[in-house]
Amino acid sequence: MASSSIEWTDKTWNPITGCTKISEGCKHCYAEVMAKRLQGMGKPKYINGFSVTPHPDALNEPLYWSNSCMIFVCSMSDIFHQDVPFDFIDKVFDVIRNTPQHNYQILTKRAERMAEYFSTRIIPRNVWIGVTVEAAKTKNRIDYIRNLKATVRFISCEPLLEDLGELNLNGINWIIVGGESGVQARPMKEEWFLNIKRQAEVNHIPFFFKQWGTWSADGVKSNKKVNGKLLQGLVIQNMPTIKKT
Numbered sequence: 001m002a003s004s005s006i007e008w009t010d011k012t013w014n015p016i017t018g019c020t021k022i023s024e025g026c027k028h029c030y031a032e033v034m035a036k037r038l039q040g041m042g043k044p045k046y047i048n049g050f051s052v053t054p055h056p057d058a059l060n061e062p063l064y065w066s067n068s069c070m071i072f073v074c075s076m077s078d079i080f081h082q083d084v085p086f087d088f089i090d091k092v093f094d095v096i097r098n099t100p101q102h103n104y105q106i107l108t109k110r111a112e113r114m115a116e117y118f119s120t121r122i123i124p125r126n127v128w129i130g131v132t133v134e135a136a137k138t139k140n141r142i143d144y145i146r147n148l149k150a151t152v153r154f155i156s157c158e159p160l161l162e163d164l165g166e167l168n169l170n171g172i173n174w175i176i177v178g179g180e181s182g183v184q185a186r187p188m189k190e191e192w193f194l195n196i197k198r199q200a201e202v203n204h205i206p207f208f209f210k211q212w213g214t215w216s217a218d219g220v221k222s223n224k225k226v227n228g229k230l231l232q233g234l235v236i237q238n239m240p241t242i243k244k245t
Helices: 030-040 086-097 111-118 136-144 190-202
Strands: 011-013 070-073 103-108 127-132 152-157 174-178 207-211
Touching: 103 111, 103 152, 111 127, 111 136, 127 136, 127 174, 174 190, 190 207
Parallel strands: 011 070, 070 103, 103 127, 127 152, 152 174, 174 207
Antiparallel strands: none
């Protein structure tokens, strides 16, 4: 079990590690940097560095977590990477079904493969499904989740790399937005965030502003902790409301 510093989740669970770059949001991947660091430290789980590696021995971890948690699945990978067999993904979802006390957040950039997977499978009620939309040319990923029968369908605009323009938010229940962090972080602008926030409000969708990242609201490169998470002077970190049945 790994407690998470990510504000919108409680724990991370990594039955798969490693990935490959697929779009501009991957350019300065934090998971790749972390995996190589852990490999250098001799951590057995990262003996393969950032190569895609399923970990059968990690599958049952949530079975032993007694307290109800919000769990981000595969923070160090993409569960729908083409090198992860569907039968292994099935095993991940078997554990999810057997731990209804938890809610699981699954975020992918590989929306097409996710859609292929769910075309023949039912999404458990305790699963939130999201796609990353970091640039205008990746907005089509939203089309793959808007009609899925998931309890929560969300988009993560992090790192936000440009103005996304108008978004079709039909079927979307939650939006996360954040700037890029790290020494190579790309600049971002406040109006990009505010454009998404406006559309979220019009569509009555909870909006979660995670952080400014390395670049401040004034366009100054600094430490992400110094830049903080105030948007127009406010912390705006709304979560979706889940109806109990």
